[in-house]
Amino acid sequence: MLTLPSLRADPHVRLVACAAPRRASRDAFVAEFGGTAHEEVEALAADPAVEAVYVATPHQMHRAHAEAVARAGKHLLVEKPLAIALDDARAIVASAHRAGVHLITGPSHSFDQPVQRACEIIASGRLGRVRMMHALNFTDFLYRPRRPEELRTEEGGGVIFSQAVHQIDMLRLLAQAPARSVYAMTGAWDASRPTEGAYGAMIGFKGGGFANVTYSGYAHYLTDMMQDGIGELGWPVDPGTYGAGRRALASLGRPEDEAALKGDRTYGAVQAPPPASHAEHFGPVIVCCDRADLRLTPKGVEIWGDLERSFLPAPPDPAPRSPVLRALYRAIRRNEPPDQAAGWGLSSLEICHAILASARSGMPISLDHR
Amino acid sequence: MLTLPSLRADPHVRLVACAAPRRASRDAFVAEFGGTAHEEVEALAADPAVEAVYVATPHQMHRAHAEAVARAGKHLLVEKPLAIALDDARAIVASAHRAGVHLITGPSHSFDQPVQRACEIIASGRLGRVRMMHALNFTDFLYRPRRPEELRTEEGGGVIFSQAVHQIDMLRLLAQAPARSVYAMTGAWDASRPTEGAYGAMIGFKGGGFANVTYSGYAHYLTDMMQDGIGELGWPVDPGTYGAGRRALASLGRPEDEAALKGDRTYGAVQAPPPASHAEHFGPVIVCCDRADLRLTPKGVEIWGDLERSFLPAPPDPAPRSPVLRALYRAIRRNEPPDQAAGWGLSSLEICHAILASARSGMPISLDHR
Numbered sequence: 001m002l003t004l005p006s007l008r009a010d011p012h013v014r015l016v017a018c019a020a021p022r023r024a025s026r027d028a029f030v031a032e033f034g035g036t037a038h039e040e041v042e043a044l045a046a047d048p049a050v051e052a053v054y055v056a057t058p059h060q061m062h063r064a065h066a067e068a069v070a071r072a073g074k075h076l077l078v079e080k081p082l083a084i085a086l087d088d089a090r091a092i093v094a095s096a097h098r099a100g101v102h103l104i105t106g107p108s109h110s111f112d113q114p115v116q117r118a119c120e121i122i123a124s125g126r127l128g129r130v131r132m133m134h135a136l137n138f139t140d141f142l143y144r145p146r147r148p149e150e151l152r153t154e155e156g157g158g159v160i161f162s163q164a165v166h167q168i169d170m171l172r173l174l175a176q177a178p179a180r181s182v183y184a185m186t187g188a189w190d191a192s193r194p195t196e197g198a199y200g201a202m203i204g205f206k207g208g209g210f211a212n213v214t215y216s217g218y219a220h221y222l223t224d225m226m227q228d229g230i231g232e233l234g235w236p237v238d239p240g241t242y243g244a245g246r247r248a249l250a251s252l253g254r255p256e257d258e259a260a261l262k263g264d265r266t267y268g269a270v271q272a273p274p275p276a277s278h279a280e281h282f283g284p285v286i287v288c289c290d291r292a293d294l295r296l297t298p299k300g301v302e303i304w305g306d307l308e309r310s311f312l313p314a315p316p317d318p319a320p321r322s323p324v325l326r327a328l329y330r331a332i333r334r335n336e337p338p339d340q341a342a343g344w345g346l347s348s349l350e351i352c353h354a355i356l357a358s359a360r361s362g363m364p365i366s367l368d369h370r
Numbered sequence: 371m372l373t374l375p376s377l378r379a380d381p382h383v384r385l386v387a388c389a390a391p392r393r394a395s396r397d398a399f400v401a402e403f404g405g406t407a408h409e410e411v412e413a414l415a416a417d418p419a420v421e422a423v424y425v426a427t428p429h430q431m432h433r434a435h436a437e438a439v440a441r442a443g444k445h446l447l448v449e450k451p452l453a454i455a456l457d458d459a460r461a462i463v464a465s466a467h468r469a470g471v472h473l474i475t476g477p478s479h480s481f482d483q484p485v486q487r488a489c490e491i492i493a494s495g496r497l498g499r500v501r502m503m504h505a506l507n508f509t510d511f512l513y514r515p516r517r518p519e520e521l522r523t524e525e526g527g528g529v530i531f532s533q534a535v536h537q538i539d540m541l542r543l544l545a546q547a548p549a550r551s552v553y554a555m556t557g558a559w560d561a562s563r564p565t566e567g568a569y570g571a572m573i574g575f576k577g578g579g580f581a582n583v584t585y586s587g588y589a590h591y592l593t594d595m596m597q598d599g600i601g602e603l604g605w606p607v608d609p610g611t612y613g614a615g616r617r618a619l620a621s622l623g624r625p626e627d628e629a630a631l632k633g634d635r636t637y638g639a640v641q642a643p644p645p646a647s648h649a650e651h652f653g654p655v656i657v658c659c660d661r662a663d664l665r666l667t668p669k670g671v672e673i674w675g676d677l678e679r680s681f682l683p684a685p686p687d688p689a690p691r692s693p694v695l696r697a698l699y700r701a702i703r704r705n706e707p708p709d710q711a712a713g714w715g716l717s718s719l720e721i722c723h724a725i726l727a728s729a730r731s732g733m734p735i736s737l738d739h740r
Contacts, residue, residue, distance in 0.1 A: 131559050132568050134584045136504065138656070138663070183553045183734065185572060185580040189501050189660055198502050198658065200572055200582035202555060204732075210555040212570035214504045214582045220663035220674040221656055226596055243677035286508070286591055288568065290559055293508070293590035304590040307613035362574075362734065364553065 001265065002233065003107055004272040006321035012329040019044035028268030041065045045072035052332060055079060059156040063088040070095040075332050076103040081165045082345030084156035086353060089346045096342050102331040104338060105345030106324040109282035110169035113314035114296040116323055118287060119173055121294065121301065128290025130175055133211035135167045137283025141217030142197040143245030145262035148255050151195045158195030159217045160352050166282045167213050168348045173339055174287050177205040182354035183364040201355050219245050223283045230298040234276025234320055275318040371635065372603065373477055374642040376691035382699040389414035398638030411435045415442035422702060425449060429526040433458040440465040445702050446473040451535045452715030454526035456723060459716045466712045472701040474708060475715030476694040479652035480539035483684035484666040486693055488657060489543055491664060491671065498660025500545055503581040505537045507653025511587030512567040513615030515632035518625050521565050528565030529587045530722050536652045537583050538718045543709055544657050547575040552724035553734040571725050589615050593653045600668040604646025604690055645688040
């Protein structure tokens with residue numbers, strides 16, 4: 001639903017087919033886009049009208065679906081995280097390589113316009129090297145309606161797989177260097193939502209740069225307040241909704257009710273959101289370079305230099321996720337894949353697992369084997 | 371100079387003597403307060419009019435000065451850090467214990483009114499346990515005028531001893547639990563200021579709480595912008611001064627010029643600052659408890675609860691450092707020392723050293739021996 005406005009608006013995208021188990025979703029697809037609505041992913045992959053498939057199914061289904069698409073020789077845009085189990089992610093990467101198709105892990109907030117602008121500034125070299133980064137995000141993630149497996153870590157639930165991966169993707173891209181170590185502590189503090197809801201982590205990068213990362217999904221303080229009151233998807237936050245997540249959950253009886261509430265928000269059941277007023281973001285990010293700090297906001301990039309400040313705007317895009325779609329287009333039509341290509345999603349997933357492993361052991365996890 | 375307005379305003383404090391090597395400082399003291407201005411600390415310590423001594427000399431002199439005062443049976447307020455070398459800090463603590471005098475390490479930002487208010491809320495238990503904390507501070511610390519030793523880590527220079535100790539003091543107090551592990555990375559990125567100017571650290575506390583801490587003194591982004599534009603000492607930041615630190619240094623020739631510029635700012639040379647409009651602070655601090663996040667600002671404590679928000683104001687105090695003076699008074703006259711008593715400064719200094727040791731080794735440092 002969140003990528004739909006961009007899919008609709010992008011001139012390079014035509015939606016010609018879908019696969020969905022829900023009748024309502026299939027009917028809505030055909031009514032809006034025409035084309036073919038398949039029940040099974042294999043039929044979608046075999047559809048001769050299809051050039052690339054966006055795999056936006058639950059994490060644990062990515063492997064089967066991505067392998068089916070790759071086997072049929074179609075390109076892939078796969079939602080982050082690429083998978084939950086590392087073996088599944090490796091299998092997905094291998095199947096794309098074997099088939100010679102492009103695979104992009106996304107959308108993730110590493111494609112957000114302010115992140116892209118910051119990367120361009122960093123890549124120019126005029127600010128020197130990236131030395132330290134800071135990323136912070138406090139959301140209501142744990143109190144949005146969830147399917148039961150989204151509250152079980154071993155099935156990919158909690159904030160590590162769904163949320164940390166955004167920060168990891170942004171920081172890896174901004175660092176322009178491979179991650180080499182992870183040290184982390186995690187928190188699972190609500191027995192009624194028994195999965196990680198928070199973490200702190202330090203990521204070391206090759207060349208000596210490092211990032212300090214903090215996340216809480218416990219629906220108390222919201223870092224959107226540090227981002228001009230703009231929410232993750234680019235709309236102003238309504239202060240009147242404070243506490244709404246916990247209130248809605250408290251009104252439900254059984255886990256099935258909560259899953260149904262989430263299901264009610266899928267395609268064919270509700271309208272896609274209108275164009276946002278600002279760029280998407282994933283909490284305040286500061287990048288310290290030798291000669292300036294960059295602060296990313298939903299409005300653009302603040303450049304805090306040695307002697308003066310400046311601002312590089314990132315005007316709101318009616319299709320906020322167009323960068324990931326452009327990246328897919330350039331990969332397929334010009335053979336110019338982005339950083340977030342096949343192995344990228346695997347590497348980010350390794351860092352997610354390293355966060356959990358470090359929190360368990362109390363020791364830093366080396367990623368130097370890569 | 372920064373504590374002077376509070377010393378002047380506090381009804382429990384009378385300044386009856388001082389010791390200072392600079393003639394101008396001694397003359398100014400006598401002209402303002404009367405009493406006796408000594409050249410040597412031993413003479414000050416022996417002065418029968420003196421009940422307690424505030425040791426605000428450079429870090430490396432704390433041991434000799436504190437020992438002289440304790441030997442004379444006078445109580446002590448010692449500026450943070452308690453010392454640079456751990457042996458010196460241990461000697462200071464031992465001398466205070468031996469003499470049976472009270473020693474408080476302060477002022478530090480752990481005495482700030484919003485920190486004190488947050489501690490009271492936490493101690494009430496109504497929000498559950500402290501689970502995760504986040505502290506961030508970006509300042510111009512490294513580009514303020516410095517004596518040469520303030521740019522040499524082994525002599526206590528850089529941000530670890532002078533700045534990290536504030537965050538450590540605040541977090542230890544808010545955690546209400548002993549620190550048990552430190553993992554950190556540090557940065558010394560400006561060859562012309564060859565000491566640590568930045569760090570990221572994770573501190574684990576007994577009971578499982580943890581803190582994620584980030585600091586940069588490289589005079590680029592300023593986190594005062596996240597604190598309603600209020601600076602560390604409680605005054606609004608003047609945007610027109612951006613880059614002033616680097617500009618002033620660039621206009622100087624030799625290291626002696628810079629030291630002279632710093633000397634020009636001491637007592638007897640300039641006026642003490644006027645009362646501040648807000649509480650002092652040391653950057654944004656967020657404390658995540660089971661049932662609320664507390665966000666500390668120069669105006670007070672924001673309480674982001676399960677279902678609603680509230681705000682506990684910390685009105686500006688004409689004597690912003692009165693809490694540390696009240697603590698000294700209560701220790702001496704009522705034998706009720708604060709948390710930040712003798713061993714406290716030693717423990718915080720151990721964490722400073724642990725930050726450096728962890729950054730060198732790439733491994734977490736255990737503090738469990740304490």
